[in-house]
Amino acid sequence: MKVRGKHFRTIWRKPDDERVVQLVDQRFLPHEFVIEEIRSVDEMATAIREMHVRGAGLIGASAGYGMYLAAIESAQRNSFDEDMAAAAAQLRATRPTAVNLSWAIERQLKNIAAGKTADEKVALAQRMADLIADEDAEHCRMIGQHGLALIQHIAQTKHNKEVNVLTHCNAGWLAFVDYGSATAPIYAAHDSGLALHVWVTETRPRNQGSKLTAWELDQHGVPHTLIADSAAGHLMQRGEVDLVIVGTDRTTFTGDVANKIGTYLKALAAKANDVPFYVALPSSSFDWEMRDGLNEIPIEQRGADEVKNADGWCDGQQIAVQIAPDKSPAANYGFDVTPRELVTGLITERGVCKANEKSIRSLFPEHAP
Numbered sequence: 502m503k504v505r506g507k508h509f510r511t512i513w514r515k516p517d518d519e520r521v522v523q524l525v526d527q528r529f530l531p532h533e534f535v536i537e538e539i540r541s542v543d544e545m546a547t548a549i550r551e552m553h554v555r556g557a558g559l560i561g562a563s564a565g566y567g568m569y570l571a572a573i574e575s576a577q578r579n580s581f582d583e584d585m586a587a588a589a590a591q592l593r594a595t596r597p598t599a600v601n602l603s604w605a606i607e608r609q610l611k612n613i614a615a616g617k618t619a620d621e622k623v624a625l626a627q628r629m630a631d632l633i634a635d636e637d638a639e640h641c642r643m644i645g646q647h648g649l650a651l652i653q654h655i656a657q658t659k660h661n662k663e664v665n666v667l668t669h670c671n672a673g674w675l676a677f678v679d680y681g682s683a684t685a686p687i688y689a690a691h692d693s694g695l696a697l698h699v700w701v702t703e704t705r706p707r708n709q710g711s712k713l714t715a716w717e718l719d720q721h722g723v724p725h726t727l728i729a730d731s732a733a734g735h736l737m738q739r740g741e742v743d744l745v746i747v748g749t750d751r752t753t754f755t756g757d758v759a760n761k762i763g764t765y766l767k768a769l770a771a772k773a774n775d776v777p778f779y780v781a782l783p784s785s786s787f788d789w790e791m792r793d794g795l796n797e798i799p800i801e802q803r804g805a806d807e808v809k810n811a812d813g814w815c816d817g818q819q820i821a822v823q824i825a826p827d828k829s830p831a832a833n834y835g836f837d838v839t840p841r842e843l844v845t846g847l848i849t850e851r852g853v854c855k856a857n858e859k860s861i862r863s864l865f866p867e868h869a870p
């Protein structure tokens with residue numbers, strides 16, 4: 502996607518130094534656009550854990566490149582396989598909810614095992630890291646095309662009056678390698694000339710909506726309005742939302758959807774007000790092992806400081822201010838699970854399906870039990 506008119510992905514290999522990975526460091530957005538250089542698996546693990554990069558697809562692509570950097574490091578020692586196993590464990594431990602993380606790591610381990618020498622293994626790891634990133638971008642582009650058809654249909658029923666989409670958190674370009682999942686249909690619709698407006702929830706406590714989604718949409722010129730998280734139900738009751746599109750960090754093969762905390766409440770409000778509720782995801786975000794999202798998906802809990810403080814830009818620097826009493830304890834659940842019954846459909850790179858096992862498997866027959 503474009504930043505100040507120039508095309509960027511969120512992660513790539515440095516053109517003049519193959520041993521360096523560059524990524525958009527999201528901690529400084531929307532105020533500063535910073536590119537970080539990552540030179541080791543340790544640095545990549547830190548970038549994922551401390552959310553320089555975040556979002557399901559980008560966490561997967563970062564893990565793919567993390568394994569590539571680990572292969573370069575391991576090739577200089579005599580314990581390649583042990584070192585790679587340790588790197589995989591280190592990356593796996595960074596964040597628990599997005600399934601793309603373990604998906605990318607397993608893919609790399611399997612792929613690297615085919616190499617006979619350390620140099621061959623490094624070359625395989627490099628190709629696979631690039632492939633994971635390229636596939637992520639292409640799958641999101643395809644999600645955009647399938648989601649566009651849904652939005653066009655709604656526009657027709659509204660006699661081409663403006664379509665209002667509500668999205669939560671950031672399942673945008675910044676959460677993937679390019680295009681985004683929830684935002685791909687939005688960008689495709691906007692680029693096709695369709696009249697469209699996006700309600701962007703701020704997404705406390707880390708404000709991925711206000712800091713990232715609003716910034717992305719603004720860069721691309723998509724009309725949008727930022728709202729407090731709690732305003733979504735009010736807007737749906739008043740007919741101000743035509744459809745909801747969110748992303749997901751992990752969706753079971755039965756259609757239960759883990760996504761940023763607050764998604765479940767939006768799905769409930771959508772159901773109560775007959776607003777279609779879609780989840781956009783590349784197939785890398787399906788968990789083909791998990792049946793029961795509510796009981797099985799690990800939900801990340803982060804530090805209380807993220808709830809007790811708010812951070813922002815002041816006089817050219819990032820500052821945090823306390824917004825709660827010193828002594829009040831706070832809990833910080835990162836994600837919730839929306840049961841399949843509340844989901845109208847899943848928008849994938851292969852098309853739109855229902856959020857149930859039969860429909861999901863019919864799009865992805867290679868994952869038959």
Ligand code: MRU
Pocket residue numbers: 555556557558669670671672673676682709747748749750760761762835
């Ligand atoms: O904690 P984050 O920012 O990594 O959370 C991930 C998300 O941005 C959302 O849950 C998003 O809607 C799904 S990721 C495509």
